[in-house]
Amino acid sequence: MTEQAETAINMIVLAAGDNVGVATRDIATGETARDIKGHAVTALEAIPQGHKIALADIPAEAAVCRFGVPVGIARQAIPTGHLAHVHNIASAYINNDEDHYE
Amino acid sequence: MSDRMMAGALPPANELDRMRGYLRSDGRKGIRNYAVVAYLVECAHHVARRIVEPYQESGAQLIGFPGCYPSDYAHGVLSAMTTHPNVGAVLLVSLGCEEFRRRDLLEAIRATGRTADLLVIQKEGGTAATIDAGRAWLDRQLPQLAAAPTVPLALNELVIGTKCGGSDGLSGVTINPAVGHAIDLLIDQGGTAIFEETCELIGCESHMAGRAVTPDLGKEIVEAVRKADRYHRDLGHASFGGGNIKFGLSTIEEKSLGAYAKSGTRPISGLLKPGIQPPASGLYLMDTINDGPVRFGIPNVNDTQTVTEMVTAGCHLILFTTGAGSVVGQAVAPVIKGVSNSRVFQRMSGDMDINAGTIADGLESIEQVGARILREIVAAASGTPTRSEALGHQEFALYYKTYEPLGPSCLPV
Numbered sequence: 001m002t003e004q005a006e007t008a009i010n011m012i013v014l015a016a017g018d019n020v021g022v023a024t025r026d027i028a029t030g031e032t033a034r035d036i037k038g039h040a041v042t043a044l045e046a047i048p049q050g051h052k053i054a055l056a057d058i059p060a061e062a063a064v065c066r067f068g069v070p071v072g073i074a075r076q077a078i079p080t081g082h083l084a085h086v087h088n089i090a091s092a093y094i095n096n097d098e099d100h101y102e
Numbered sequence: 103m104s105d106r107m108m109a110g111a112l113p114p115a116n117e118l119d120r121m122r123g124y125l126r127s128d129g130r131k132g133i134r135n136y137a138v139v140a141y142l143v144e145c146a147h148h149v150a151r152r153i154v155e156p157y158q159e160s161g162a163q164l165i166g167f168p169g170c171y172p173s174d175y176a177h178g179v180l181s182a183m184t185t186h187p188n189v190g191a192v193l194l195v196s197l198g199c200e201e202f203r204r205r206d207l208l209e210a211i212r213a214t215g216r217t218a219d220l221l222v223i224q225k226e227g228g229t230a231a232t233i234d235a236g237r238a239w240l241d242r243q244l245p246q247l248a249a250a251p252t253v254p255l256a257l258n259e260l261v262i263g264t265k266c267g268g269s270d271g272l273s274g275v276t277i278n279p280a281v282g283h284a285i286d287l288l289i290d291q292g293g294t295a296i297f298e299e300t301c302e303l304i305g306c307e308s309h310m311a312g313r314a315v316t317p318d319l320g321k322e323i324v325e326a327v328r329k330a331d332r333y334h335r336d337l338g339h340a341s342f343g344g345g346n347i348k349f350g351l352s353t354i355e356e357k358s359l360g361a362y363a364k365s366g367t368r369p370i371s372g373l374l375k376p377g378i379q380p381p382a383s384g385l386y387l388m389d390t391i392n393d394g395p396v397r398f399g400i401p402n403v404n405d406t407q408t409v410t411e412m413v414t415a416g417c418h419l420i421l422f423t424t425g426a427g428s429v430v431g432q433a434v435a436p437v438i439k440g441v442s443n444s445r446v447f448q449r450m451s452g453d454m455d456i457n458a459g460t461i462a463d464g465l466e467s468i469e470q471v472g473a474r475i476l477r478e479i480v481a482a483a484s485g486t487p488t489r490s491e492a493l494g495h496q497e498f499a500l501y502y503k504t505y506e507p508l509g510p511s512c513l514p515v
Contacts, residue, residue, distance in 0.1 A: 024272065036464070049270075069355075084352070090353070093340065094342075096342070
């Protein structure tokens with residue numbers, strides 16, 4: 001792997017079959033999200049460090065899977081390359097609407 | 103590279119040999135010899151704080167309970183804290199009219215062979231007189247504590263607690279698995295580790311049950327997590343909040359998945375509650391959710407409260423992982439702080455002992471960082487202050503909670 005390809009690794013996909021990857025650094029709109037095993041997806045919006053990007057189209061009410069485990073349910077269809085987070089993922093357990101963060 | 107050859111390995115023998123402990127009457131060894139000043143009601147807090155203030159860099163620590171009404175739970179926590187292996191001497195500060203059973207506590211501490219004294223503000227004659235008496239007590243105790251002899255200490259005598267606070271989307275991918283690897287290494291050497299926050303293991307219960315040393319213990323673990331889920335649904339709020347959302351976590355089950363990685367891969371030997379010491383070495387889960395209906399509000403008000411509960415089980419040290427950048431330490435048990443990402447490590451490096459962001463950066467493996475974490479544990483147990491310890495952090499939180507006794511299947515060892 002060339003040095004250039006190594007520095008282009010900006011995502012981790014924890015298990016085969018996951019439909020989201022986690023950004024290891026901020027990924028800009030239009031940048032390729034790429035992991036060490038060869039998953040590559042164009043980010044269609046900004047994906048901040050630690051946030052998730054959809055690796056495939058996720059239908060509404062489908063499980064969002066990370067490490068082979070469901071970590072939430074899509075509130076609406078999430079297209080490939082989009083940010084997957086609280087605005088389009090619901091918890092199967094408890095959802096809190098009043099949380100504040102700046 | 104020598105680092106790659108050491109990946110996953112134990113610290114070298116010359117580092118392990120530097121660990122020393124203060125031998126206590128119950129056979130446990132402390133890695134520190136603190137003088138603890140404990141206020142027994144909020145009304146005594148200021149006086150106790152003023153007693154300790156000039157001595158906080160010289161081995162004195164402040165803990166206490168703010169409540170005036172009775173609490174078996176609070177009594178149990180302060181009993182465990184004042185007889186913790188890292189504590190050498192105790193000064194209790196009472197106002198005089200609060201409900202805390204101060205005589206019972208004083209006698210229980212003295213029964214362990216520790217120096218323990220009591221100042222009652224209303225008998226001493228008020229704030230100024232009590233502060234003077236308390237400081238004179240520390241002037242006498244601290245030199246003796248600093249000069250006390252130590253004995254050798256081995257990895258299999260350590261009890262390590264692990265906790266996350268300010269988690270982000272990378273916590274479960276970098277620092278938490280690295281902590282899990284360090285815990286695996288420690289358990290393999292006969293050490294003891296505790297993980298907790300059943301309210302942040304939502305969805306992990308079946309996997310945990312599969313690691314339990316007996317099937318009945320597995321059932322207790324599943325029930326403990328279900329209790330946490332029910333309690334938080336009644337409360338209307340998960341153990342998950344704005345800070346987690348800001349840094350990339352989307353749901354309590356996602357946070358739980360990442361948090362669970364801290365527990366490593368070894369079998370789970372038992373289920374504890376606060377104040378109960380592990381009966382044998384191994385890995386334990388602590389149930390940190392109240393029993394019974396929602397009575398006192400949020401069960402775990404802040405990170406410090408649940409760290410305090412692990413310390414009551416005898417943890418010498420706490421491995422505390424963060425993504426956003428928690429700065430807390432802990433009274434009585436030093437905190438080793440590991441951060442999930444290099445960006446926060448660089449911004450707050452004075453507060454961070456370990457950077458696991460190197461894993462996300464592709465520079466180190468989980469095993470390499472896990473081995474580094476074990477070296478930090480050994481260094482702290484050899485007397486080297488951790489970052490938060492050196493910065494004077496001594497957080498402590500104790501409020502009202504209720505627990506029923508452990509069920510019979512919880513400690514099969």
